[in-house]
Amino acid sequence: MLDVDGAGMTSQRNRDRLAERLARRGIADGRVLEAIRTTPRHLFVESALADRAYEDIALPIGHGQTISQPWVVAAMTEAAMEADPARVLEVGTGSGYQAAVLSRLVRHVFTVERIAPLVERARRRLRDLRIRNVHVRLDDGNLGWRGRGPFDTVVVTAGAEVLPEPLLEQVAKDGRLVIPVGNGDVKDLCVVTRNGDGWRRRRLGKVRFVPLREGVQR
Numbered sequence: 699m700l701d702v703d704g705a706g707m708t709s710q711r712n713r714d715r716l717a718e719r720l721a722r723r724g725i726a727d728g729r730v731l732e733a734i735r736t737t738p739r740h741l742f743v744e745s746a747l748a749d750r751a752y753e754d755i756a757l758p759i760g761h762g763q764t765i766s767q768p769w770v771v772a773a774m775t776e777a778a779m780e781a782d783p784a785r786v787l788e789v790g791t792g793s794g795y796q797a798a799v800l801s802r803l804v805r806h807v808f809t810v811e812r813i814a815p816l817v818e819r820a821r822r823r824l825r826d827l828r829i830r831n832v833h834v835r836l837d838d839g840n841l842g843w844r845g846r847g848p849f850d851t852v853v854v855t856a857g858a859e860v861l862p863e864p865l866l867e868q869v870a871k872d873g874r875l876v877i878p879v880g881n882g883d884v885k886d887l888c889v890v891t892r893n894g895d896g897w898r899r900r901r902l903g904k905v906r907f908v909p910l911r912e913g914v915q916r
């Protein structure tokens with residue numbers, strides 16, 4: 699059969715298979731599975747790793763960072779989408795893949811990354827894919843993105859020790875923060891929902907993430 703992508707391992711068929719695998723692993727939101735099916739993950743990793751892009755694993759993206767495992771991206775996107783958000787803030791742009799997945803589902807995606815070369819690379823990829831509703835900023839994402847909030851959903855794609863106060867402040871009424879949090883390498887993936895004057899916390903499971911750090915690296 700003719701392979702439209704010209705490279706066997708990066709084809710639509712592999713994305714379809716990945717979506718099926720994620721569905722079997724419990725991802726139920728059809729919108730999320732469709733976004734995974736239409737986002738070319740192989741373009742968010744170095745070409746030497748492209749043939750592994752549709753395995754359900756994290757992969758290195760340089761600077762000691764990783765593109766998250768597809769199951770984690772899907773689970774976080776599913777938790778984000780429960781709020782039917784129009785504006786989402788992501789902390790930890792990395793490759794830009796999670797932002798690209800969100801861009802299929804949400805009107806405005808704002809994403810903050812602290813490592814300058816990753817910001818440049820993510821911007822270029824998103825531009826090449828003609829994704830225009832993702833805005834990338836170089837900054838310490840612990841601070842959120844003042845002036846662009848409040849956000850219906852804030853998604854943190856790096857592991858936190860505690861909930862960053864500025865991020866909680868930038869969550870809209872009835873909004874939520876999706877964040878891996880805890881001590882040590884293995885974190886609880888938490889959904890923290892604004893609940894009147896307080897917060898309600900739900901745990902989705904254990905996950906491994908690169909750490910949420912402070913400051914900007916140029």
Ligand code: SAH
Binds near residue numbers: 766839910
């Ligand atoms: N969402 C990414 C996953 C990237 S891994 C993707 O789809 O590829 C986590 C990223 O968070 C890394 O790029 C790391 O540099 C970034 N990060 C860590 N601490 C941060 C902070 N305080 N502010 C912004 N980005 C941060």
